[in-house]
Amino acid sequence: MKIEQIKIDFNVTPEIKRFVYVYLFGTADACYLVDSGVAGCEAEIESRMARLGFASENLKGIFLTHAHPDHIGTANYFRTKYGCKVYASEGEKRWIENIDVQFAERPIPNFYKLAGASTPVDVVVGDGDKIDLCDGNVLNVVATPGHSADEVSYVLNDCAFIGDAIPVKGDIPILVNVPDTRATLERIAALDCDTFYPAWDHTYDAREMQVKVAEAEALLNAIESAVKQSKAFAVSAAVKQSAVPSANLESASLSESSDLAAIVDEVCARLSAPMLKMNPLFKTTVKAFL
Template sequence: MRIKQIKIDFHVTTEIKRFVYVYLIEMEESCVLIDSGVAGSEAIIEKAMVENGHHPSDIKGVFLTHAHPDHIGTANYFREKYGAKVYASEGERAWIENIDLQFSERPIPNFYHLAGQSTVVDQVVQDGDKVYLSDDTYIEVIGTPGHCADEVSYRIGDVVFIGDVVPVRGDIPIFIHPDETRHSLSVLEGLSGIKKYYPAWDQTYSPKMMKEKIENAKEIVNVLETIVLDLDHGQELFVLTEQVCEKLHRSAWKANPLFTKTIACCRRKEK
């Protein structure tokens, strides 16, 4: 088995440039993708396959960690053109199969340009499932929600693909549930026998680096939640978001609706 990291650059707006990693898992006669990048990145993925001695029709499966646009953008393309099966969790399925629903519930700039088309999920996966790629190679599904409702990570032997589970220092923290995020970080921390961790938007982590990233991520979540709870006195959400950004010295973040949702999930819950 070989792993090819494919970098996909894209723009959320003309001012905001981002990237995401798609992973090509190569076996002797077939391949699978972990996530699928944004719409329009089909040629980049196909080129990487050809350069590595494969034809795009060798892709037998697209394993989606979650439903956000930069992860699902080419899934329908590879399903329709090459017959690849699409795998995803039940909690992410509705947004994958109906991107209009996703946009109505999570509108972001340039959404349709990034998300592409809705696609059928051929096989729903959940924590603990094993999907065999060959007689002796399988993908183990690990539930890691928090960044979104039902994100999953995928383990193959001594490597694991962790999507967007781990918030990193210096970048905008995006999650919808602090407790689930902390739990998922603990799940990843507790995995044994892992030699490499592959996130969707950062460098590959060694076990030592992963331990450091997890500690940093826990601190990010804890500090942000503490600040929100300290400042939250029932004011309008946009006001609270501005106050949090001022406290963090991150004024640019207040314009991002996804960070506003992060603030909302950290607010004091009514009893």
């Protein structure tokens, strides 16, 4: 079975350039996408399909790892034009089917240009599900939350499509739940797969995947340490300024102790990574550690 990696470039802001990888696999008679890139890249995907001998009208399904704009942007286009089914988890469905809700709860610059249109989810998938493909292969669903509330990965034979499940050393770590992210790292490390297909990088073999997991664990530990130190610093400063009794330090809420932006600044300084502040979603990551 042919698997093709398609790189989609986009801008969150004029200053923040990003990219995402979409995966195309299958045969000329029945093909599938894992994630769909940002709105506006439809022609790019169709052109790649044609060059590789995949007939667009034989696109049977889009397997969404999660609901973020760079993963759902063309799903409605392909579903409407070719009648393919859209697969996603229950926890991501609400944001996929109503992008206005997603924007209200997770506003980012350029959101609507990237996210495209709300898309009906035809098949809800969950951990352990097995999806029969048209060629006789079976796609297995693996829960890998943390980056997003209910992200899933898809395993095809000895290949794993892992979306944004792994925080990346040297990039902006974006996550909403720290325990879930740590559990996901363990789960991906335990997968019996030869090749891993991330949304952020070239494909990894099993050995390199173990290295990426170890780097992600180290990154989480570094952020956690910086956040704890920064929160303690912020609470201590608040005590001095507002006379909060020292006995109440542990119970002091974030709103009572400091502004989140100040903690983000301190975390970035402790990590020697001021560029993290460029992406507004890093605040979400810091908040997850709090």
